[in-house]
Amino acid sequence: MAELTGVQKQYILHWGEMGTRWGINRTVAQIHALLYLSPRALPAEEIAETLSVARSNVSTSIRELETWGIVRAVHVLGDRREHYESMKDVWEMFRLVIEQRKRREIDPTREMLRRGLADLDPKELGADYTRERLAAMAGFFEAVTELHDQMKRLPTGTVRKLLRMGTKMRRKAG
């Protein structure tokens, strides 16, 4: 992965761009893209050179990817440096990211809604309407959580089975 080919460059740039749109640091996303495409683990310095970013930036970004569990350090014989490699199983990678974003973002939102409903003083202005809206939103988040839990537990390949079932149910329903 000393030099990038055109296709690789495209992929890395696009991935970085996508990252920013989903609240993920551009460099973090680019490093992940680079490692994902690399057939071997890469040392931080090589990553920095390839992407033209500071060595320290790579260090921070790698650490974030590690906390997500989609990149890990491996050791190479006769080299003191850490080498980093990306998980290659795409489904598993997204599952990990989704699981953690749920924990960091969905769960606190659910909690906020629950607390809001509890804290609502029936005497305050428009309490009934506010309760109604909060409850509707809370219901949605409960369902999303349920969906996530299901997915998490489904054996591999079952998602596709469910997709087919969805088709059948849709046909029946008209």
Add this chain to the structure above:
Amino acid sequence: MAELTGVQKQYILHWGEMGTRWGINRTVAQIHALLYLSPRALPAEEIAETLSVARSNVSTSIRELETWGIVRAVHVLGDRREHYESMKDVWEMFRLVIEQRKRREIDPTREMLRRGLADLDPKELGADYTRERLAAMAGFFEAVTELHDQMKRLPTGTVRKLLRMGTKMRRKAG
């Protein structure tokens, strides 16, 4: 909605914060939260005052919410100003947002992957490995698209049925 209650404030602030984490402008998210909680349509000026942001900022943000189709302008008798109201159906709101983010982000990524696979020169360094990685990622995005199409067409309430099915399949499988 002249003055905000504590619970309403909490909701609006939290929603704004969530927005930023998902690549959605804080003010846009806050305005949406405010309108979602409001039992009546609000004129831009009132929104600006309530959230302490510039009138022009509200204008821009409202326009974005309108392009997503989750906020619309309505007219109030005896008032020349536009009043804005949010859609109240939570599922439908998220469906709209997801559909459009898919169009703006997932579809172009799918396209990039397809083009990458087509452009890959078999003679360039590591072409086989790159192809393998791109293909794996492309497969994932195809599946996501399929999933999205299914969901889009499912009659209301079917998602919940699928959830229950998932439970059964999981029990059988393990």
Add this chain to the structure above:
DNA sequence: CGTTTCTTTCAGTACAAACTGAATATACAG
């Protein structure tokens, strides 16, 4: 039409997040 009310646009500014490079810490070899 001219006036008033409301909305949008836009150039400039403010702010938050990302990034750098130097300093510091850690790990290893001799």
Add this chain to the structure above:
DNA sequence: CTGTATATTCAGTTTGTACTGAAAGAAACG
């Protein structure tokens, strides 16, 4: 231990996005 290679931290800087206020543009009114 000492010296060297590598990794991390952090203060300061850069960059990009969000935001403001003034000005221009529309729309309704008399």
